[in-house]
Amino acid sequence: MTDKSQLITIIIPFLNEEENLPIIYSRCENVSNKIHIQFEYLFIDDGSSDKSIEIVKNLTLKNNNVKYIQFSRNFGHQKAITAGLKYCSGDAAIIIDADLQDPPEEIENLINKWKQGFDVVHAVRSKRKGEPRIKKVFAHIFYRIMSRITEIHMTVDSGDFRLINRKAIDALNSMPEQHRYMRGLAAWIGFNQGYINYVRDARLSGKTKYPFIKSLSLALNAITSFSGTPLRIIFYLGNFLCLISLAVAIYVFVAWNFIEQKIPAHAGTTYLTLAIFFVSGLQMLCMGILSQYIRRVFDEIKNRPLFIIKDTNIK
Ligand code: UDP
Ligand code: MG
Numbered sequence: 041m042t043d044k045s046q047l048i049t050i051i052i053p054f055l056n057e058e059e060n061l062p063i064i065y066s067r068c069e070n071v072s073n074k075i076h077i078q079f080e081y082l083f084i085d086d087g088s089s090d091k092s093i094e095i096v097k098n099l100t101l102k103n104n105n106v107k108y109i110q111f112s113r114n115f116g117h118q119k120a121i122t123a124g125l126k127y128c129s130g131d132a133a134i135i136i137d138a139d140l141q142d143p144p145e146e147i148e149n150l151i152n153k154w155k156q157g158f159d160v161v162h163a164v165r166s167k168r169k170g171e172p173r174i175k176k177v178f179a180h181i182f183y184r185i186m187s188r189i190t191e192i193h194m195t196v197d198s199g200d201f202r203l204i205n206r207k208a209i210d211a212l213n214s215m216p217e218q219h220r221y222m223r224g225l226a227a228w229i230g231f232n233q234g235y236i237n238y239v240r241d242a243r244l245s246g247k248t249k250y251p252f253i254k255s256l257s258l259a260l261n262a263i264t265s266f267s268g269t270p271l272r273i274i275f276y277l278g279n280f281l282c283l284i285s286l287a288v289a290i291y292v293f294v295a296w297n298f299i300e301q302k303i304p305a306h307a308g309t310t311y312l313t314l315a316i317f318f319v320s321g322l323q324m325l326c327m328g329i330l331s332q333y334i335r336r337v338f339d340e341i342k343n344r345p346l347f348i349i350k351d352t353n354i355k
Pocket of ligand 2: 137139141243248
């Protein structure tokens with residue numbers, strides 16, 4: 041007997057995943073039948089240009105537990121997750137990638153952990169298959185730096201595959217910010233946070249929508265949204281440079297005037313040129329860091345909606 045008293049929403053954000061969508065649906069349905077818990081599916085089309093949305097609409101014709109939201113354009117994976125959480129009606133929601141890198145069979149473990157009393161259950165990748173080495177190396181370093189420089193406790197090596205219960209969904213929905221690093225927000229809200237380990241598969245078909253440069257921008261967003269450490273580094277760096285240059289100036293003044301040293305004729309220009317390049321580079325770097333934070337303030341005060349819906353079958 042299926043437990044009708046509990047409903048789990050499976051949130052599936054996708055961008056051009058036509059081959060994967062029917063398979064993720066059927067693999068999740070197998071899990072639902074196995075564990076006797078009812079699933080509702082919420083597919084979020086983040087501006088696909090292939091046949092993905094037709095495939096989802098086809099699913100809705102045959103199954104009344106399938107819902108979809110179609111964005112008016114590509115708003116990004118994190119906004120798609122945000123929409124899923126806003127419109128889900130389950131007692132808990134599970135966010136899963138459409139490309140089957142997160143095996144749907146792990147949903148059972150997520151739910152078991154939830155039943156033990158956890159409000160948020162992160163799925164931690166103990167292994168990542170079929171991804172470029174450089175992405176894995178950077179991800180490894182990034183998660184570790186992130187957990188050191190942020191004020192909140194973030195689970196290392198967990199992506200967006202997680203279970204969030206109603207209490208936590210409501211908390212996340214109350215956060216209006218524009219730059220949405222969902223892994224950070226899910227940790228920020230607190231409550232009882234647990235995790236499971238899993239092996240991340242290779243993508244079933246299609247190409248990654250997170251090429252290296254886009255992953256880097258997600259990482260940058262994570263840091264500037266959840267850490268003030270870069271600002272502190274600028275402050276210390278500025279102080280350090282001032283002190284050092286002051287010390288060197290005093291030293292040079294004393295050496296040249298009182299100790300009388302022989303200096304090659306071109307030494308001054310070389311040092312000066314190097315110093316100018318170094319300090320102006322440093323200033324640009326610091327301004328770059330500052331501008332990242334200012335951009336965030338700018339985006340927040342515009343107060344635009346996070347996404348725009350073109351079509352949906354949610355009433
Ligand atoms: N995705 C999305 N919008 C985007 C980029 C990606 O909805 O702008 C979806 C994508 O279809 C997939 C999930 O987000 O379901 C994760 O993306 P992907 O698998 O390409 O990233 P990777 O696993 O390679 O980091
Ligand atoms: Mg993927």
